[in-house]
Amino acid sequence: MDDDQQHLEQGNALMLACAGGDRDAFQRLYSIEAPRMLALARRFTGEQAAAEDAVQDTFVQVWRNAHRFRRERGSARAWLYSLLRYRLINQQRRGGQIGHQGLPGDDWPDPAPSPEQCSLLADRDRRLLDCLRGLRGERRRPILMAFYHGLTYEQIAEALAVPAGTIKSRVRSGLKGLQECLRL
Amino acid sequence: MIPQDHEERRLLIAEYVLGLHRGERAAEIKRWLAEDDEAGRLARRWREHWVGAADLLPPARPPARLWRRVAWETGLARPWWRSGWASVAVWRTVSAALLVAVVLLVGPLRQPAPVYTAVLQAPGESARPGWRITVSDAGDLRLTPLVKGQYAADRSVQFWTLAEADKGPRSLGLVEPGRSLVIPASRVGGVESGQLFELTLEPEGGSPEDRPTGPVLFIGRAVAL
Numbered sequence: 001m002d003d004d005q006q007h008l009e010q011g012n013a014l015m016l017a018c019a020g021g022d023r024d025a026f027q028r029l030y031s032i033e034a035p036r037m038l039a040l041a042r043r044f045t046g047e048q049a050a051a052e053d054a055v056q057d058t059f060v061q062v063w064r065n066a067h068r069f070r071r072e073r074g075s076a077r078a079w080l081y082s083l084l085r086y087r088l089i090n091q092q093r094r095g096g097q098i099g100h101q102g103l104p105g106d107d108w109p110d111p112a113p114s115p116e117q118c119s120l121l122a123d124r125d126r127r128l129l130d131c132l133r134g135l136r137g138e139r140r141r142p143i144l145m146a147f148y149h150g151l152t153y154e155q156i157a158e159a160l161a162v163p164a165g166t167i168k169s170r171v172r173s174g175l176k177g178l179q180e181c182l183r184l
Numbered sequence: 185m186i187p188q189d190h191e192e193r194r195l196l197i198a199e200y201v202l203g204l205h206r207g208e209r210a211a212e213i214k215r216w217l218a219e220d221d222e223a224g225r226l227a228r229r230w231r232e233h234w235v236g237a238a239d240l241l242p243p244a245r246p247p248a249r250l251w252r253r254v255a256w257e258t259g260l261a262r263p264w265w266r267s268g269w270a271s272v273a274v275w276r277t278v279s280a281a282l283l284v285a286v287v288l289l290v291g292p293l294r295q296p297a298p299v300y301t302a303v304l305q306a307p308g309e310s311a312r313p314g315w316r317i318t319v320s321d322a323g324d325l326r327l328t329p330l331v332k333g334q335y336a337a338d339r340s341v342q343f344w345t346l347a348e349a350d351k352g353p354r355s356l357g358l359v360e361p362g363r364s365l366v367i368p369a370s371r372v373g374g375v376e377s378g379q380l381f382e383l384t385l386e387p388e389g390g391s392p393e394d395r396p397t398g399p400v401l402f403i404g405r406a407v408a409l
Contacts (some may be wrong), residue, residue, distance in 0.1 A: 027251075030392075075232060078234075080234050146204055178198070184226060
């Protein structure tokens with residue numbers, strides 16, 4: 001079993017233990033996932049307090065609904081991040097404010113991640129990174145703005161000062177490319 | 185309306201997972217994904233891959249308050265100011281410990297003369313000292329066991345102090361049950377009369393937060409000699 005798979009399985013096992021009321025498992029799950037979730041939430045909101053609120057709400061929701069987790073319907077990590085993004089998107093819609101930090105891929109394709117950074121990434125992450133890097137910048141950037149900042153087509157168009165139709169076309173071409181590259 | 189074309193459907197799922205659809209349109213796609221197994225499967229596969237995009241971010245260290253808030257909201261813990269540090273039972277224990285400390289330390293601990301001492305006791309057991317603390321005039325702290333404690337192999341005993349209530353507890357490291365420990369002044373950081381010390385039972389390797397997360401085993405307060 002590779003590291004990526006182990007990480008996923010560990011998350012699944014902890015989530016199942018949470019469903020059984022295991023507090024230690026919940027705390028362990030928090031210790032493992034909260035740093036990355038907070039990073040994503042900060043990227044999304046551009047604000048520490050709002051990011052912490054989102055991560056807090058997500059974990060509270062996880063503890064209360066862990067019994068609904070079904071391994072066959074996806075990994076615990078995918079569930080966690082979906083809950084967090086759903087929460088962040090709602091928070092953004094309610095607040096009507098859009099503030100965020102820069103995209104992690106702003107400097108792609110150069111400088112590329114160092115060999116050390118690449119070696120730390122799990123296989124699945126490397127695949128996604130490779131596929132994203134394979135996209136033309138004009139297609140990759142709006143996709144990353146949607147993922148990391150939670151922006152809609154219209155908001156991306158406004159931020160990039162490009163017509164919404166053009167953005168939609170670029171995103172869909174990019175998603176098609178990703179779909180093929182990831183063999184989805 | 186959900187398109188009939190296969191490729192259009194696949195793109196719609198990719199857009200939805202990315203969060204590009206909102207409101208009624210998003211609700212319509214969500215219903216479709218719940219009803220259509222194949223569509224639901226593709227959405228799940230996209231979600232699995234996007235976790236990888238989150239992993240590309242450098243992790244951000246969550247502040248200790250975030251776990252406290254989560255633990256409080258889920259009912260797993262009380263805020264620290266309402267926990268062992270400040271409960272009535274603990275303060276009763278601490279008060280009793282002061283008396284025991286004086287009795288224990290007169291005489292044998294005069295060489296070299298400690299300037300502070302504390303006796304740590306199990307909460308609610310005021311007549312049973314568990315550990316003794318002495319602080320030399322150079323500021324070095326010695327922690328001496330008065331009982332033999334045994335704990336599960338996957339747990340660690342951690343030593344904490346609370347000098348200033350608004351800054352919260354500070355770890356002084358892990359403790360091996362039944363064995364003395366000397367902590368240099370540079371790590372102790374100064375002791376004042378009334379300063380609280382406690383030992384807590386934590387996950388193996390110590391608390392995952394910069395505050396105690398496990399039950400209080402022993403607690404006591406420094407007394408000037």
